[in-house]
Amino acid sequence: MLRLQEGSRPTVPFPVNNTIRLACSDCSLREHCQPPDLSAADLARIEATISSSRRVARGSALFHAGETFDALYAIKSGFFKTTLTTADGRQQITGFHMGGDVVGLHGIGAGHYINDAIALEDSLACRMPYARIQEVAQQVPALQAHLHRIMSRQIASQHGVMLLLGNMRAEERVAAFLLNLLQRLDARGYSNTELQLRMTREEIGSYLGLKLETVSRIFSRFAADELIEVSNRHVRVLDMDALQARVHLPGCEPQA
Amino acid sequence: MLRLQEGSRPTVPFPVNNTIRLACSDCSLREHCQPPDLSAADLARIEATISSSRRVARGSALFHAGETFDALYAIKSGFFKTTLTTADGRQQITGFHMGGDVVGLHGIGAGHYINDAIALEDSLACRMPYARIQEVAQQVPALQAHLHRIMSRQIASQHGVMLLLGNMRAEERVAAFLLNLLQRLDARGYSNTELQLRMTREEIGSYLGLKLETVSRIFSRFAADELIEVSNRHVRVLDMDALQARVHLPGCEPQA
DNA sequence: CGACACCTTGAAGAGGTTCAAGAAATGTGG
DNA sequence: CCACATTTCTTGAACCTCTTCAAGGTGTCG
Structure with missing residues (x-):
């Protein structure tokens, strides 16, 4: 399993959409994106489904609006914006996302992404195929509960944004x-x-x-x-x- | 099981927060709040957990901000607003909700409601204790998937509101x-x-x-x-x- | 070093708010 | 059922915040 050298600066141009592997158990963001108190067996099961990482170069997209939804992404490092584009070309940034945040949740209901998720700096994200998440969540209650919490928090925090924009x-x-x-x-x-x-x-x-x-x-x-x-x-x-x-x-x- | 007489107008003052029972299988909103393609057994199991209805008189609340979160509510009939109140007394309405909508999802992550849900007309809501939903969802994949869809759609629709307010x-x-x-x-x-x-x-x-x-x-x-x-x-x-x-x-x- | 994207600042203008007053609808009690 | 109080709605005029337009400055990268 490839270990990322966090501190090192790449001397070659940053590779785009390169898939690498990195253990969840090593991830400094575990407490952000994973449920607490998992057994080693559960952790291993989750890890098998989601330990595929994607590098995203500054300016490029984790996903685009309209693409078929198939995975959530946990941001491991870096910084993203999600932007909505209207028919007449107006853009609205719907959020800024940093390490530990999960993006793509809006795609579950629609079947496709409705946002673009663009990296604002060279970033690393953890790809989590939704079909697998569903399977594992069916067997690991802690994961299901955690997923609910994450979605719920996003709903709640968007209420705060509405207050900000409206008032x-x-x-x-x-x-x-x-x-x-x-x-x-x-x-x-x-x-x-x-x-x-x-x-x-x-x-x-x-x-x-x-x-x-x-x-x-x-x-x-x-x-x-x-x-x-x-x-x-x-x-x-x-x-x-x-x-x-x-x-x-x-x-x-x-x-x- | 009490059958509601939909067309009849109550001659006594509308009872507040009265709990009645009404079968999910009779509910005209089934396709809105329940997963499609459920077996009779699954439907019965879900029904046992969530078939408790609450009447809410115009002007009164389904829940208040700050109250401990313990249940989601599916609106059976009527109309609600959800309102956020800031420390300095400003109010922001975060949504209008009608029959078939589910409210209270924001409470899962916070552990308490962050909104007031106020009936704008005499309404009927279906109380669904969250602990039970979790249990059943653990056993009925269709329910889990449905819950995810509902939450995801709410996230997506809030993006639309952000566009509206911001642009x-x-x-x-x-x-x-x-x-x-x-x-x-x-x-x-x-x-x-x-x-x-x-x-x-x-x-x-x-x-x-x-x-x-x-x-x-x-x-x-x-x-x-x-x-x-x-x-x-x-x-x-x-x-x-x-x-x-x-x-x-x-x-x-x-x-x- | 030069091109380009990003940022700052000023002045004029527009859209929405605030303040105000009156009209219409709704509810209440006799 | 009507009179009165209250809430809600409409419309006008002045004001203010933010936008638009414009120009120049700063930083960055090939």
């Missing part, structure tokens, strides 16, 4: 976006005050329902107010409390 | 909203050109990220343009093609 002003959206990213990075052991954005201002805007100029202006405003420090795509939070305070609407404090 | 102008949102309702009613055997709104303009606005005045104005504009006919909460579509055309952005046709 928040531009400033609040950007603040909430940054805080959400930081929180997810924190949960993965990274800094909770500093991050490297993997997406353009335009992509942030698409996700937040704003234009790229608006996003840029708000970054500048936050920097001017000394809430954050922005240098290109590197963002450092200087005043976490103040940033969090911006998520609540400014002119509408609950009054006695 | 569409007010006019498009209202047109898309009406068309979506009509399509769902059509799938349930009702008219696909005429409907009785069960929610206020404010609730429509909350769902669409608009103010109630904006919704009202757009209804008036559509009526003035003879796309629809509005009389209070009754809406009849006069020109379906033109209404559908409003969903695409008006000033941005793909040009050669």
